[in-house]
Amino acid sequence: MxxxxxxxxxxxxxxxxxxxxxxxxxxxxxxxxxxxxxxxxxxxxxxxxxxxxxxxxxxxxxxxxxxxxxxRPVHLPRNTINPKFGPVIQQISFKMPSLADLRDMKNRLEASGATEITAATHGNAWSVYAHDPEGNYIEFFVDTDWYADQPFYVPLDLNKSDEEIIRETEDMCRSSPGFKSIRQWRVDIAKVMPPPFPE
Ligand SMILES: [Fe+2]
Missing domain, CATH: 3.10.180.10 (2,3-Dihydroxybiphenyl 1,2-Dioxygenase, domain 1)
Incomplete structure (x- = not known):
């Protein structure tokens, strides 16, 4: 076409x-x-x-x-760029309501013996990553109120208070290229997606 x-x-x-x-x-x-x-x-x-x-x-x-x-084939080749990612499915991601929930999930993953557990801020989201038992890269994330150009990856210390994490993330976003509120980003991106949108 x-x-x-x-x-x-x-x-x-x-x-x-x-x-x-x-x-x-x-x-x-x-x-x-x-x-x-x-x-x-x-x-x-x-x-x-x-x-x-x-x-x-x-x-x-x-x-x-x-x-x-x-x-699943026994010997799947590894991702050639980053072995943490899957060879085909790069990530499987789950949205969570709050930083407290994200910490809770990180604790549950640690208690389960899950491996490759890391945390990061992406500016528009705070994320915890881990491998499931067969090495699929799973992500848990909480949306923030801001947007900055992606990809955006800064390691996140979830031992800090919510207030500290929120303040630091907002500061990082405000000083990064493409900064805007997530509300404005949604208005802008809607213009390039064909409606109707899901309820
Ligand atoms: Fe993601």
Whole structure:
């Protein structure tokens, strides 16, 4: 389709991202981690021939947010840029309401024996990262009130108080290229996304 044809075509129908399917070596062990550490509920599970399928969700509105199936090749090559990232799925990310929740999740990950646990501010979000038991890179994040050009990565010390973290992050954002309030960023970015937007 040419640019001109695309511009005059009807907007695509509304889409909202919903779930991801992960192929695992040990589906039961992976499901235990997502249930015990992340609080997912198994909403359905069963076999489909040789395929073992586990559906999980943390929202009654969504039958599944993560699907686990078996069949992961034993020797997957590593990501060639950063071995912390997956070779195909770079990250799987979960939104949280507050810095207190983010600290709580970091503690839960540490208690679970999860590896590669780090914390960072991205200006527009505070994040905790870890590997799940099969090395998928998972992220937990809290939105901030500000935006600065991305990528933006500064290590985050969650032992600091909320007040200190918020003040330092706002200062960093205000002195970074592209700074604007997240409210303004949303108004601006909406102009380049085809409506309608998810409710
Ligand atoms: Fe992310």
């Amino acid at each position: 040419t640019q001109e044809a695309g511009a005059t075509a009807k907007s695509p129908p509304m889409l909202k991202f919903s779930h991801i399917g992960l192929v695992a070596t040990d589906v039961d062990m992976m499901a235990r981690f997502y249930v015990d550490v992340l609080g997912f509920a198994i909403t359905d599970q069963g076999d489909f021939g040789d395929l073992k399928v586990v559906f999980m969700s943390r929202d009654p509105e969504d039958h599944h947010q993560i699907v686990l199936t078996n069949g």
